Amino acid sequence: MIVPTTSYVDVGAADDVPLRGSRVVASPQGDIAIFKAADGVLFALRDSCPHKRGPLSQGIVHGHSVTCPLHNWVISLETGEAQGADHGCAGAFALRVQNGRILLDMSALTATAA
Numbered sequence: 001m002i003v004p005t006t007s008y009v010d011v012g013a014a015d016d017v018p019l020r021g022s023r024v025v026a027s028p029q030g031d032i033a034i035f036k037a038a039d040g041v042l043f044a045l046r047d048s049c050p051h052k053r054g055p056l057s058q059g060i061v062h063g064h065s066v067t068c069p070l071h072n073w074v075i076s077l078e079t080g081e082a083q084g085a086d087h088g089c090a091g092a093f094a095l096r097v098q099n100g101r102i103l104l105d106m107s108a109l110t111a112t113a114a
C-alpha cells in the first residue's frame with residue numbers, strides 16, 4: 001500500500017505498465033489503476049467504474065478510453081468521466097514520468113467516485 005509523504009508518490013516503473021493495459025496500485029484512497037494507451041501515454045483512475053464499481057483495470061483500453069468489463073460503459077482515461085449517454089466519474093489522478101518512474105499526484109484527484 002502506498003503511504004504518501006508528499007503529493008507526488010512513486011508508484012513504479014513506467015515500463016512495467018503494458019501497452020493498452022494497466023496495473024493496480026493500492027492507496028489510502030483505494031485501488032488506483034495506471035493505464036498505458038497504445039501511444040504510450042499513461043493515465044491514472046480510481047479502479048472503480050462510476051456505474052457499479054467494476055474494475056476498470058480489467059477493461060479494454062482503446063484510444064484514451066477504457067471500456068468497463070462489466071457493462072461496457074466507456075470511461076475517459078483523461079478525465080475519468082463516463083462517455084456518451086452515461087454519467088459519472090471514476091476520478092482521475094495527475095501523474096508525471098521522471099527517470100522512468102511514475103509519480104502520481106495524490107492531491108490532484110479531479111473528481112470523487114460516484
Ligand code: FES
Pocket residue numbers: 049050051052053054068069070071072073
Ligand atoms: S460497472 Fe462498469 S459499466 Fe457497469
